[in-house]
Amino acid sequence: MLCAIRGEEVVTMDENKSKEEKYNEARILHKSLHEKLQMLQEKPYLTEDEELEIKLLKKKKLYFKDVMERIKAQMDEK
Numbered sequence: 001m002l003c004a005i006r007g008e009e010v011v012t013m014d015e016n017k018s019k020e021e022k023y024n025e026a027r028i029l030h031k032s033l034h035e036k037l038q039m040l041q042e043k044p045y046l047t048e049d050e051e052l053e054i055k056l057l058k059k060k061k062l063y064f065k066d067v068m069e070r071i072k073a074q075m076d077e078k
Contacts, residue, residue, distance in 0.1 A: 030064035
């Protein structure tokens with residue numbers, strides 16, 4: 001089971017889901033992180049907390065990108 005923390009909630013990617021469902025879930029989470037990151041980066045000034053949040057969002061976004069790439073590679077093998 002893949003697990004990621006989004007805000008205060010824990011998002012789990014159930015192993016019983018199909019690869020397509022897992023891929024789509026990771027894609028949606030990646031997109032939402034991207035949108036939040038863009039919103040923060042458009043601000044003219046950032047607080048220390050916002051700067052930290054940007055770093056965390058980038059790491060989470062990269063995690064879901066990696067998940068999508070792994071799932072895509074598994075789907076291409078078959």
